[in-house]
Every structure is written in C-alpha cells, then in structure tokens.
Amino acid sequence: MTGTSERYVLDTNVFVEASRRYYSLDFAKPFWDGLIKYSEKGILCSIDKVLSELQDGDDELKVWAETEYKEFFISTKNQKVIEAYAQIVKWAQAQSQFNQKAKDKFMQINNTDTWVIAYALTNNLTVVTHEIYSHNVQKNIPIPNVCRAFGIKDCNTFEMIRKISFKF
Numbered sequence: 001m002t003g004t005s006e007r008y009v010l011d012t013n014v015f016v017e018a019s020r021r022y023y024s025l026d027f028a029k030p031f032w033d034g035l036i037k038y039s040e041k042g043i044l045c046s047i048d049k050v051l052s053e054l055q056d057g058d059d060e061l062k063v064w065a066e067t068e069y070k071e072f073f074i075s076t077k078n079q080k081v082i083e084a085y086a087q088i089v090k091w092a093q094a095q096s097q098f099n100q101k102a103k104d105k106f107m108q109i110n111n112t113d114t115w116v117i118a119y120a121l122t123n124n125l126t127v128v129t130h131e132i133y134s135h136n137v138q139k140n141i142p143i144p145n146v147c148r149a150f151g152i153k154d155c156n157t158f159e160m161i162r163k164i165s166f167k168f
Helices: 012-022 029-040 048-055 060-067 079-094 100-106 112-123 143-150 157-163
Strands: 008-010 044-047 126-128
Touching (some): 008 112, 012 048, 012 157, 029 044, 044 048, 044 112, 048 060, 048 112, 079 100, 079 143, 112 126, 112 143, 126 143, 126 157
Parallel strands (some): 008 044, 008 126
16 A cells, blocks of 8 residues: 555656666666556556657667556547647746747657646646756746646655655
8 A cells, every 4th residue: 555645647757767877677676566566556657658758769678668567658649638738838838937949849749748747637647757846947848847837746756656655
C-alpha cells in the first residue's frame, strides 16, 4: 500500500536522468522493476509521446521502454486530452513572460512537455519531472510553471518515491 492516493504521469527526463545518472539499468534493476510494479497498480504511467522520445535513442533505455514498460505509455489520441492540449497552448501564447521562441517550441505538435501536462490535466495526475519552476524564465516554458497555472501538482522523481513509499 502506498502512502498516498495520488497518481502520476512521468516526463521523459524521469527515465533519461535515472538511466544515465543514478539508477542505471545495469545495477539498479529494483528501481525499474518498481516503476513497472507501481504502474501495474495504476499509480504511475507515462504517455505515447514520451515513448517516442525514448525510441529516438539507441540504448538499453529504449529497449527497456519498448519491451518492459510499453503498455504503460498511454495514448494521447483522446478528445479530452486534445482539448486540454489546445487550452494549454492558448495559455502559453497569451503569456508575456516567455519570448516567442520559447512559445513556438512549446507549441510544436511534437513537444512532449505540452502533452504530458495535457494528459495530467485531463486525468487529474501529478506530473513527475526534473524541470524546476522559475518565476523569471523567458527562454523556455518549464513544466512546473504551466502546472501552477492550471492547478496541476508536480514533483521530481525523489519526491514521488517518498510519496508512494517506493521501496527498493
């Protein structure tokens, strides 16, 4: 049993940072097994756009994502998610804080961040990301900034691990 009833959607950087820095697939198998375990319980998931980004790599993370975790990358081809995506894009365009280059990047149809947020908004999920809120940022649109604007909770991998009582 977990310490919370929250459910989470994982951003690409959760997988990438873990595999490249602190929970390498070759020596931290319990972390990766835990992601599967908590996803089977309906506590964790990710989206199809994250899988696509991971498939751009040519490494063991790509293989793991395609063979071990593939069923937990949920489709964003859903009318409610698409409507949330449009709402988020409209919000981003109206923000004077961010420069036009940041807005253009955020609004690209293949920008995974926007879709992760839209999926979280539609399904009342907490976004797990290593991006950090920045009040003064202009050159990009951080996920936590958008989450705050839409009342979506966000946290990093370590906070999520503590909240769900994830044990290795």
